[in-house]
Amino acid sequence: MPSVLIPMADYGHDPTEVAIPYSVFKAAGFTVDFATETGKTPECDRKMLKGITGTLLGADAKAKAAYADMAATSASFKSPKAWTDPAFSLDEYDLVMLPGGHDKGVRQVIDSKAIHDHLARFFPGTSRSTDGAKKTVAAICHGVQILALETAKIDTDLSASYKSIIHACATTALPSFMETSIYNTTRLFLGDYYKTYGACTPNVEDYVKCGLDNPEKQFSAGPGMLGGKMNEPFIVEDEGFRYVSGRFPPDAERLAERLQGLRKHVLS
Template identity: 35%
Template sequence: MFDPTLPKSIRKKVLVPLPRYGFDPTEAAIPWWLLTSAGHDLYFATPDGYSSMADLRMLRGEGLGIWKWLLQARPDAIAACHRMSNSDAFCSPLKYTDIRPEVFDALLLPGGHDKGMREYLESPVLQNTVATFFILQKPVAAICHGVVLVARSKHPQTKYSILRNYQTTALLQSQEITAWQLTRWWLKDYYLTYPVTVQAEVTAALADSTQFLSGPFPLLRDNATHLRRGFTVLDRHYLSARWPGDVYRFSHDLLQLLAAGEQPLT
């Protein structure tokens, strides 16, 4: 079991929106496992209030061919996803339209590249929810395609992206294009959620392209004992990461952000 070695803190209510289908099991389940193990309460939301389903290709490795060893979720994430999927909170999600940001202490936004993610990324309700969390200066943690949802969320007064004046990272264009090229002959555009890459869309939402931080080359995935392999960007109350290989570092940093209470980190 991963020990975050953090000071004891009060229980926080963390909201995790998901699509009906297609979320990345690693990016949702590892944070769920580590945050609930630390004593926090995680709540889920879906478009219709029915349980979501993870991207089965990531869980089972079907169709990944010779790259299955590289692209499929690891055993720790698969086990965590099965436990999460059987939890009471996961089986009784809110509807998007029933979300009340004032009830929650933080927002966790997993990613996923299956086309089923589009209803999550394109939801006006979720975009308004994200904007409200930013305006309230509550912790928001987004990984991979979850950063696209943040980038699409507009400030109600300026109409600019809520992310405009923040530093961030997200799935790198090099990662997205490489995964597509490795599998495109049989999976077509499975690894391209949209024609525009995540990095390109997120960078376009920023006031300056230098606010997008790529980090070190993402060669190895992190784990509980190798947090330095992961890469995150923390800007005030907003935390971002690039891919499943950053998820332990991402979860660790989110635990620290939650432990900081209402004092934003710099």
């Protein structure tokens, strides 16, 4: 059966974007491992699980239950691998799943040169044009930024483009209209929480587009705020690579289900 790796920061990932895919993968019989920088047990963003923010803005009951079950029963979640270990490699995995999250702690993954290097070596195996390793990569929300951002570009002017790991791929990520809207709505009581790199920094969409060959054609924001369809699940699957992306927590289950079908087809 397929083997999956979910890299995580020590703290801060969105619980829905971790636990819902995990539960889908486990139900399908996939082997799921986790990795953190030094092997520390990860913890998802408490603001999305508890208190008034957890109630009004956070994970729904299904995601909270899935997170509690994962944290209590997954041996790999409790004792993850260390991506900085010299022996660590992505080669043994069929699928790498990159969750997102707004808390500034997720920068531990986004900023990691080691993770970027591991993914740069792994990603060519997702090409549909070869009969090689037949790997798959998935990312959601800020997880796309891990693939789309060179570490050196994080605090610089994004006016000059560059080639990211997914430079040739169709993708989505957290759209600017969503990020700007939630930031403006919550900044009076949450400050710059919804801006992972701080107030006045570019949006996730800006970072992602900067590394694409043709951003206006390759990037899809999904349904807008009008018409009541914004929360309908939306994912993007690239035609040239086994790469699937989502925007935010409501997309997580559809993303995982598509990956379940894709991986079973690839390995059959």
